[in-house]
Amino acid sequence: MKFSKYLLFFLIIPLFSFTLHKYYVSLCEIDYVEDQKAVQITLGLFIDDIETTLNKTHNTNFKIATKDELPNLDKYFEEYLNNHLNININNKLEKYTFIGKEYDDDVVRFYLEISNIEKLQTIEVTNTCLLKDFKDQQNIIKIYAYKKHKTFYLDKKNDNCLLKF
Template identity: 45%
Template sequence: MKLKIHLLLFIALPLLSFTAHKYYLSLTQINYKSEAKAVQIIINVFMDDIELALNKDFDIDLQLTTKRELKNNDVYFEKYLKDKLALKVDGKEKNFNYLGKEYDGDLVFFYLEIENINKVNSIDVSNKILIEHFPKQQNLIKSKVGKKNKSVLLTKDESSTLLEY
């Protein structure tokens, strides 16, 4: 069943990125890279949704992918993500580094990293991205530590989970 959900999301998310969407879904991929001793995180969200959320939360006008796009928009993205996403590795709260973002069609990809992680037995994730503005928002979490994969779908009513490896 989980494989079917992942396959559907893998196919549906890119297709939905080229049309007006009525689905509110983000994907957060969390991978532990032992050789880098780091937890690497990629988040993708619909551009119009994140733009609306940040414009309302910070009283700004981002105008993403236009000539009038704010030059310092990474400041707002980083602040928003640090407010809406919290991670604990093996029970210890960890701050992530915001590495940047990339636009692809109607999606924004955010790149984050937690450094100096020697081993991972569990990751506690709290993901409230876009939930305040879109009550039907769902945030899919996919993770990989070693050869173990875990996935969970978070919602407004259940916005955190503990992933054990």
């Protein structure tokens, strides 16, 4: 009987190690909409990860996606994104407009847009979101333009990518 308890213990413990593993990843999708002359950006971050980062940075408790969320949270989101997500188009750093955000289960999606882009010749993305606080963070960038799709994987060692058309 004692042996079966130990056997059960050694069989169950490894299963817990798999369920406790956490992945640190974000997804940034960038679309050039030629007829609108606009670059549309959707960035998804895990709510608990961005909350951890903002709480550390501002020494507070933002309580993101709860009924106690701070009313001016978008200001902090915009500031963070402006400091950690840069888009160079045709060798020029472009400012994007913060359209808004939405919560989807455990992810917050940010919607951003850059207007008045007549022609897209190059796009360079630097994404350092969450890299400071999560050593295994990986930021995936998917770019769609002129019927071309390209995916980049960014991390602490390589936080930017360039696509030429």
